[in-house]
Amino acid sequence: MTQAAGNRLRVLVIEDQHDIAANIWDFLERRGHEVDHCADGVSGLARAMRGDVDVVVLDLGLPRMDGLDLCRRLREAGNGVPILMLTARDTLEDKLRGFAEGADDYLVKPFAMRELEARIHAVRPHRAPSGGVPAFAGLTYDPRTMTAERDARRIPLTRLQGSLLAVLLQEAPRIVPHARLIDTAWGAEGGDIAALQTQVYELRALVDKPFAQPLIHTVRGIGYRLASPA
């Protein structure tokens, strides 16, 4: 099955295990995507920095430079390419470290190829909503630069954080249910409440914590909303 032109993605796979890399390559090419591969962190970073990649699939354990280091260096260089990190262990600490270094999502090995593709689609760049950048109570988010702005302070976000904030802004001050936020960020096959809570925690640390009044409010058991400071 091939992709319509708009769904064809250029995917960079940085993975040192040859069998895994070959499986991913074969599957994604059969699905109509364009795949490039690097087997170590140094060449992977150089390839990702060229800027002609839609999504990076990044193994955590790599020779020459590990995945977390690569992720951090990419972000420090101002490169916002969506990163799906592959981890061997399903530990919260690993996930939080990955998110802290700028990964957008993670997948625990072994994984099904269909899930990999669903995650790739969830983190890939989405078209900016028409009608400009939504704003609420001095907070805006521009998906073209993956940057939020609040009280004239610019706040770079990950793809996941940005997609969640964009929906909250579009609907503000209405409540956005958990299911819609999860679907927006991860697609139908992806995330869960725990992953959502982790992302909202990170988002709050960036757009609420440094300011006097929080804008993101929890509606217990239902979802989240943006609300003006009282």
Ligand code: CA
């Ligand atoms: Ca590895």
